[in-house]
Amino acid sequence: MSDSNSRRPERTGPKQTGAKQTGEGRLPGDPDRETLVERMIRVDHAGELGAARIYAGQLAVLGKHPVGDTIRHMAEQEKKHLAAFDALIVERRVRPTLLSPVWNAAGFALGAATAAMGEKAAMACTVAVEDVIQEHYAHQSEQLGEDEAELRDLIDEFRADEIEHKETGLAHDAEQTPGYRVMSEFIKAGSRAAIWLSTRI
Ligand SMILES: [Fe+2]
Ligand SMILES: [Fe+2]
Secondary structure, eight states, X not given: OOOGGGOOOOOXXXXXXXXXXXXXXXXXXXXXXXXXXXXXXXXXXXXXXXXXXXXXHHHHHHTTSTTHHHHHHHHHHHHHHHHHHHHHHHHTTOOOOTTHHHHHHHXXXXXXXXXXXXXXXXXXXXXXXXXXXXXXXXXXXXXOOGGGHHHHHHHHHHHHHHHHHHHHHHHTTGGGSTTHHHHHHHHHHHHHHHHHHHHHO
16 A cells, blocks of 8 residues: 555655654644654554454454454454554553553444444444544654654554555445444544543543
């Protein structure tokens, strides 16, 4: 998967003075660079936990359904994303969100409940959640500079996966779910609230 954000010009030559730095253009009152990165890792770790649990909930209901293997593939990718942020939490000494137990339960419940409504509803949940996450990753990627190139590349890579998950959901007729708009907006609002909370708590 490639998207415009993952392609960057090669950085050669000794002159690095103009390189973009993390948190450039911060306003007075905005968190400092270190806090900014710490918050990113905390919220991304929480988000990947939530995503892994949503797919686990979906698999608990639809695991043996014909769509089970498609969901399993996405679940495997979420496990990789989560493992990467698990490692970063330790490496960068970031305190995980205090809300992990909530996302653990809420993610699974959301995945299982939508899957119980049927394959299309499960896919509608996937489309809504992945759209919020890919947007969130795009915003983070923009804030990260050359001093955090490794983290930025990881986020770009995961964002490409999330976009793929969203497209998989759309390809499985997510939009044909009865009440799609309402359901989608409800899940998106919940996902954005979870992001806001996990950044801070
Ligand atoms: Fe993910
Ligand atoms: Fe995903």
